[in-house]
Each structure stands twice: as structure tokens, then as C-alpha cells.
């Protein structure tokens with residue numbers, strides 16, 4: 001349960017921040033999220049699968065967003081494999097950004113992003129080559145007062161241009177950075193076709209659609225068919241819209257995130273991806289799912305007591321053993337999502 005405990009701590013933080021924001025009923029549900037959990041496991045406890053849990057389903061809940069991200073990652077990996085094989089598609093990973101904004105500007109900026117995205121994908125030359133996409137809205141928050149070594153290394157050019165070095169005041173302190181991560185499906189022939197869109201073209205179009213000449217970057221790369229490359233794209237799109245250390249940085253930061261993100265569609269499917277989500281939900285893509293090869297012999301019951309889980313492990317009865325060891329799908333992989 002070592003992975004759950006820190007998340008359960010965050011649930012407590014969220015319940016404090018959300019007092020004046022959530023309704024009483026929602027707040028009570030969130031507070032008790034993950035208080036009771038059962039995992040199927042074995043004596044060594046090296047394989048675990050959620051059997052039952054009380055979860056609140058709130059999109060700001062650290063436990064529920066973590067679980068959803070894992071499920072989304074599994075689904076996306078299946079969708080990509082199926083689309084690659086059945087539709088003979090290749091994938092492109094696109095990241096669309098703009099300069100940081102203040103908390104007061106965030107909500108409008110996300111509206112602007114949505115609007116600009118629609119404009120971009122309505123363009124004739126884009127429509128012509130993109131057969132579908134999956135898009136994730138992510139917002140990061142910059143809470144460093146001073147430029148750290150890591151930040152400097154990651155954006156050396158940016159700081160050098162502004163004559164800034166490690167330890168200087170961070171010009172983006174207390175700002176928000178909304179951006180889109182997108183996986184595009186294109187025909188195999190796209191990369192050698194006349195309709196191929198270069199990175200500079202994407203940048204130019206994104207600037208026009210956002211109506212913002214200060215945008216200097218659009219990141220676009222081909223997703224190679226290796227597992228590593230594909231998983232990288234999948235994890236970027238599946239992961240949470242807000243990192244927990246940022247979302248719960250303070251009461252006011254939480255409220256800004258909340259007002260900007262509530263009611264929004266965070267993960268969007270279009271074209272081939274939309275079609276294949278339907279197939280996935282109707283179990284038509286089961287052949288692409290990994291089979292769970294584990295054998296479950298025990299049941300672990302965990303109950304949250306103030307600051308930690310109390311665990312009880314017991315052996316499954318013969319009947320339970322047979323019932324729970326029918327070949328499972330949806331392995332709990334993508335455990336590298338923390």
C-alpha cells in the first residue's frame with residue numbers, strides 16, 4: 001500500500017482546500033475516497049490487482065486521477081496498436097504551447113486554446129492529412145521563485161537570451177502554462193507525400209490560430225513503432241491534467257486550477273481515435289489487450305486509519321480462487337505513472 005498512502009495524504013489536503021469550493025456531499029465523498037480497498041494478490045504480494053474499493057470519481061481527487069491515468073494509458077496503447085494494424089496508420093506527437101499566463105488569465109487562455117485548436121484542425125491542409133487525434137489538456141504551475149539548475153538546463157536558450165542564470169529570480173514565478181499534447185493518426189505515405197507539413201508550417205499555423213506572434217515553439221515528432229517511443233507518447237497523453245504537487249501547492253492555486261478546469265473535457269478523441277474508443281468499449285479490441293498471467297491466491301483488505309492503512313491478508317477460498325483467476329485483462333501496467 002506504499003503507493004496509496006502519499007495519495008491518501010493528498011486527499012486530506014484536497015478536502016481542506018475544497019471546503020469552500022465543493023458541495024458538502026461531494027466533499028464527504030472525496031474525504032472517504034480510498035478508505036476501503038481490496039486487492040487480489042499472492043503470498044509474496046508481488047502481483048496486485050484492485051478487487052474492490054470505494055472511490056469518489058472526482059476529477060481533482062489524487063487517487064481517482066491516478067487510477068484513471070493508468071486506465072487511459074492501457075486504453076491508448078491498445079488503440080494505437082489497433083489503428084496501426086487495422087488502418088495502416090502512423091502516429092505523430094504534437095505539443096502546442098503558448099507563453100505563460102497569470103492565474104487570473106488562465107480560464108480565458110484555455111478557452112482561447114480550444115478555439116485555436118479547432119481552427120487549426122479545420123484547416124484544409126491539416127484536415128487532408130490527419131485521420132484522427134487524441135488530445136490532452138495539461139496545465140502546469142510554476143512555483144519556483146528562483147531559477148533552479150534543472151530549469152536552467154531544460155531551457156538554457158530561453159534564459160541565456162534573457163541574460164538569466166541559475167539562482168536568479170524566475171520571471172515565470174507564479175504563472176500557469178496550459179498546453180495540448182496530441183497524438184495524430186496519419187497515412188503511412190504522409191511522410192513522403194507532397195502534403196507533408198514541416199515543423200515551421202505547424203508553428204506558423206498555430207501562431208495564426210492563436211493570434212499570437214510571441215509563440216516561438218511547436219514540438220512535433222514522429223512516434224516510432226518501438227514500444228519505448230509509443231509508451232512515451234501514451235504516458236504524456238494519459239497522465240493527469242495537473243501535477244499533484246502543483247495542484248495542491250496552496251489554497252489559492254488550487255482554486256485557480258479548479259475554476260479553470262472544472263467541467264472541461266480534458267481528454268478528447270476525434271476521427272479514427274473516436275471510432276476505435278467505441279470498439280474498445282464494446283470489447284472488440286480484446287485481442288490487443290495484454291493477458292494477465294498472474295495467479296491470485298490471496299485477498300488483501302486495507303482500511304485507512306487516520307494516517308496509515310491497516311492491512312489484512314487472507315487466503316482465497318477454492319471457489320474464490322477459481323472465480324478470480326479466470327484470465328484477467330487490463331493488467332495493472334504503466335505503474336511508472338506516479
Ligand SMILES: [Zn+2]
Pocket residue numbers: 030033034055056057058061062063064065
Ligand atoms: Zn477519489
